Amino acid sequence: MAAIVSGRDWSDEIKDRIRRRYERLVEERDFLPEGARRMRDSGYPRAVLERLPDELAAAYCGCGFPAAALDLRDVRVAVDVGCGAGIDAWCLASEMRAGSAVVALDMTQAMIRMFVRSRATRGLRASVWPVAADLERLPLASAIADLVVANASFNLAVDKHSAFKEAFRILKPGGRLAARDLIREGELPGEVLEDPLADVTSLGGAVPEEALRQEISRAGFVRIRISDHRPFSRLTSVHIDAAKPG
Numbered sequence: 492m493a494a495i496v497s498g499r500d501w502s503d504e505i506k507d508r509i510r511r512r513y514e515r516l517v518e519e520r521d522f523l524p525e526g527a528r529r530m531r532d533s534g535y536p537r538a539v540l541e542r543l544p545d546e547l548a549a550a551y552c553g554c555g556f557p558a559a560a561l562d563l564r565d566v567r568v569a570v571d572v573g574c575g576a577g578i579d580a581w582c583l584a585s586e587m588r589a590g591s592a593v594v595a596l597d598m599t600q601a602m603i604r605m606f607v608r609s610r611a612t613r614g615l616r617a618s619v620w621p622v623a624a625d626l627e628r629l630p631l632a633s634a635i636a637d638l639v640v641a642n643a644s645f646n647l648a649v650d651k652h653s654a655f656k657e658a659f660r661i662l663k664p665g666g667r668l669a670a671r672d673l674i675r676e677g678e679l680p681g682e683v684l685e686d687p688l689a690d691v692t693s694l695g696g697a698v699p700e701e702a703l704r705q706e707i708s709r710a711g712f713v714r715i716r717i718s719d720h721r722p723f724s725r726l727t728s729v730h731i732d733a734a735k736p737g
């Protein structure tokens with residue numbers, strides 16, 4: 492659903508501001524401090540932290556480790572939607588078999604450029620395809636992916652229904668969604684509720700757990716599990732696991 496407040500559709504404005512916010516973070520290297528420590532606290536293995544370029548670790552904007560406990564042996568194509576600096580795409584590509592592929596997709600071109608310039612994927616067995624695009628309208632064919640991962644990006648989707656529907660569309664039957672995302676457990680402050688542009692931030696974009704579950708289910712996913720609740724600033728970070736019927 493589009494962000495319509497007072498009869499006006501704010502979707503494009505919100506998306507533009509999100510994009511500009513992340514462009515600025517890259518241009519000014521103004522990421523939250525201690526990216527590597529935050530990744531370690533989120534459960535990323537030590538081996539990942541030892542090999543990932545410092546520049547990318549410093550740009551970590553996620554809220555957990557979506558690929559934790561994933562069996563990647565049969566994954567030939569994976570897509571990281573809202574990949575930011577490409578950390579999770581890199582993690583997948585460093586574990587997947589030769590001949591497999593990972594699409595690293597983000598609408599903020601500066602993020603994608605940063606990932607490409609880091610040359611982090613040199614020497615990995617899987618190939619990585621960076622794509623600058625909107626996760627609500629994926630420029631990818633239907634039923635091509637075995638796995639879709641996302642880290643703290645669905646909460647920023649202005650149209651969450653389109654976002655989950657697109658993830659569902661590109662998955663093969665039996666494919667899996669593994670995401671880390673943010674939910675809100677209490678009421679939002681009045682100033683956030685009244686501000687049509689609040690969705691620019693994770694605080695404004697996060698929905699309650701039940702609403703999130705309904706969106707994922709409405710897109711067609713089954714076996715939806717929302718688990719591993721962890722406090723994250725004024726929100727709660729959760730792991731999302733769901734499947735496309737086989």
Ligand SMILES: C[S@@+](CC[C@H](N)C(=O)[O-])C[C@H]1O[C@@H](n2cnc3c(N)ncnc32)[C@H](O)[C@@H]1O
Nearest residue numbers: 552553573574575598599625626642643644647
């Ligand atoms: C909180 S950051 C997380 C980045 C990355 N997943 C990580 O863990 O470091 C959210 C990312 O989602 C991207 N994003 C937000 N809305 C998007 C959309 N509609 N389509 C594609 N990317 C989007 C932003 O550009 C940003 O890079």
